[in-house]
Amino acid sequence: MQVEIITIGNELLIGQVIDTNSAWMGQQLNQAGFDITRITSIQDTREAITFAVKDAMSRVDIILMTGGLGPTKDDITKETLAALFNSKLVFNKYAYDAMKNLLKGRVKGINKQNESQAYVPESCEVIMNPVGTAPVMWFDENGKVIVSMPGVPVEMKTAMENEIIPRLQKRYDTGHIIHKTIQVFNIPEAVLAEKLEEWENSIPGYITLAYLPNPGKIRLRLTAKTDNENQANKDLSSLIKGLYEIVGEHIFGEEDLPVQQLLGNVLKKNGQTVSVAESCTGGNIGHLLTGIPGSSAYFKGGVIAYENAIKEHVLGVSNDALEQFGAVSKKVVEQMATGVRSLMNADFAIATSGIAGPDGGTDEKPVGTVWIAIAGAFGVKSECFNFGKIRARNIQRSSDAGLILLLQHLKKTEV
Known part of the structure; x- marks a missing residue:
């Protein structure tokens, strides 16, 4: 069953607010078995809303909208939908009472602006919003479902999870959608596609493949749409084995x-810990690790050793290695990894040293040259990469590479 999403607000179009609603909605709807065919962001004007809804209704049976339901004059979605569906605004006591209870103790009284939110198109079904003042409106028009939700993410998500998706699933037969994602590293997309050409030709017709590239990484997403879930899982397992x-x-x-x-999941499962010694990544690996809730269970800490003196006096890198090979070298990055592992008393360590750019490169070590090492009870392993000339991308790719090298090592030792 096909769905279109319409997000409303001038703030979305000028980049003042990033549209995270449609991305989240797309993920949830897809997992529930619905196909998202189009996402449209429009101005908060009667003309734009009217055209977008009519246009979507000409193509699909389900239109989900967010935004334009606030208490101020620039929020006109409700009035526009009432006019579009030849309806009038009527006072809804249930919506008013719910809003009154929500605001109790937060405001002295319900002013006219808040009270206006209890007026809804007569032709809609009101779905209560337990976390906001604007009710959700469900329209059935000529066999089409149009749902208008607040643009505040927590309000939209509450409505989608508790009301909208369950209602849509009850109304429409969506079958089964199964996603499997395989993540690969350090192989260009064109090279990967060439290697997988014969494998791709073996994919059954009901399964689709998507290449989702990011700098240095590619996600291969296999999607099966079927009524035979057991067979789909068998076919997907066979395809992954072939990969x-x-x-x-x-x-x-x-x-x-x-x-x-x-x-982090592997380290936590194994009861193991990691530390980091970062030069060119400037603390980004530590930032990525600590961005995961519960990372204190496995992340010991790190050292940002940007200056050679810090590498030498804190991490124990030898002056001879720095003088003879330079900071960006196999010898130095391996000593950084073993040094921080010992300093933090961690099971594993990741170290980076490179030339992030845009300047500082030489003929021998051009911008983008990065040495990465991992250390553990097994000893130390290192690898040299060249990530190009874009500084921010070099930092991100170096960070990912360090994490991936350790992850791959751990997965190999589990086998």
Whole structure:
């Protein structure tokens, strides 16, 4: 069943507010078995709203809208929908009482602006909003479902999870949608596609493949739409097995999660810890790791060793290595990794040293040259990369690479 999403607000169009609503809605609807065919962001004007809704109704049976339901004069979605569906605004006592209870103790009284939110189009079904003052409006028009929700993310998400998706699933037969995501690292998209050409040709017709590239990483998303869930799972397992046979050395995850979370899950499961010594990444690896809730269970800490003196006097890198090979070298980054592991008394360590750019490179070590090492009871391993000339991308790719190298090592030792 096909769905279109319409987000309303001038603030979205000028970049003042980032539209996270439609991304979240798309994920939830897709998991529930619905196809999202279009997402449109429009101005908060009668003309734009009217045209967008009519246009969507000409293509799909379900239109979900967010925004334009506040108490101020610039919020005109409700009035526009009433006019579009030849309805009038009427006072809804249930919506008023719910709003009154929500605001109790927060405001002295219900003013006219808040009271106006209890007026809704007569032709809609009102769905109560337990976390906001604007009710959700459900329209059935000529066999089409149009739902108007507040733009505040927590209000929209509450409505979608508790009311809208369950109602849509009850009304429409969506079948089964199964997603499997395989994450690969350090292989260009065109090279990957060439390696997988024969494998792709073997994919059953009801399963689709999408390449979702990010700098240095590619997600391969397999999607099965079927009424036979058991067969789909068998076919997907067979396809994933085939992927490992072709590009297994590049695979680092089978879940659609960021690498720092994948690594954290393994460390937590094993009761192991990690520390970091960062030069060119400037603390970004530590930032990524600590961005995951519960990371204190496995992340010991780190050292941002930007200056050579810090590498030497805090991490124990030898002056001879720095003088002979330079900070961006195999010898130095390996000593950084072993040094921080010992300093933090951690099971594992990740270290980075490189030339992030845009300047500082040489013919021998151009901008983008990065040495990354991991250390553990097994000893120390290192690898050299060249990530190009864009500083921010170099930092991100270096950070990801360090996390992935340790994750791949841990997965190999689990086998």
